[in-house]
Amino acid sequence: MSMNRVQFQPGLSMAQFLERYGTEAACEQALQQARWPEGFVCPVCGGRRASCFPHRGRPMWQCSACHHQSSLRAGTVFDNTKLPLSTWLLALYLLSQHKTNLSALALMRYLGVCYRTAWRLKHKLMQAMSEQEAGRRLGGLVQLDDAYLGGECPGGKPGRGSPNKRPF
Numbered sequence: 001m002s003m004n005r006v007q008f009q010p011g012l013s014m015a016q017f018l019e020r021y022g023t024e025a026a027c028e029q030a031l032q033q034a035r036w037p038e039g040f041v042c043p044v045c046g047g048r049r050a051s052c053f054p055h056r057g058r059p060m061w062q063c064s065a066c067h068h069q070s071s072l073r074a075g076t077v078f079d080n081t082k083l084p085l086s087t088w089l090l091a092l093y094l095l096s097q098h099k100t101n102l103s104a105l106a107l108m109r110y111l112g113v114c115y116r117t118a119w120r121l122k123h124k125l126m127q128a129m130s131e132q133e134a135g136r137r138l139g140g141l142v143q144l145d146d147a148y149l150g151g152e153c154p155g156g157k158p159g160r161g162s163p164n165k166r167p168f
């Protein structure tokens with residue numbers, strides 16, 4: 001049996017994900033490394049020197065040059081929420097791993113949050129992913145598939161000819 005290289009490509013298993021990002025501290029460390037790989041950079045003046053202090057249980061940085069205070073989440077998609085970073089990263093993992101999309105309802109059950117939170121979280125992450133990909137252009141031979149969206153329509157035509165279905 002031939003194996004599809006795309007479908008069988010190596011990825012991050014749930015066990016590996018939880019091992020790497022299963023705690024709040026690990027997630028903060030990962031975000032800090034991704035955001036400031038060479039150490040703190042002030043978002044206002046670009047200064048590299050800062051003092052770090054705790055604020056409401058989370059670390060804050062104060063730029064030594066311009067005294068601007070910044071948190072790890074400020075200016076990121078994770079800003080202005082009370083949700084733990086570990087919840088955000090788990091949502092990111094789940095949304096990126098499901099080949100056939102993950103509903104907000106399913107995300108709600110996986111994360112143990114309310115539906116409204118799951119819905120907003122999903123849409124914020126999808127918006128961020130869309131903005132990240134917006135500048136990318138496909139090259140070479142591009143192949144597309146079509147699909148039909150719509151439910152059952154008793155008595156109507158089946159398949160693609162159904163008046164209840166819309167192609168996209």
Ligand SMILES: [Zn+2]
Pocket residue numbers: 042043044045046047063064065066067068
């Ligand atoms: Zn500064």
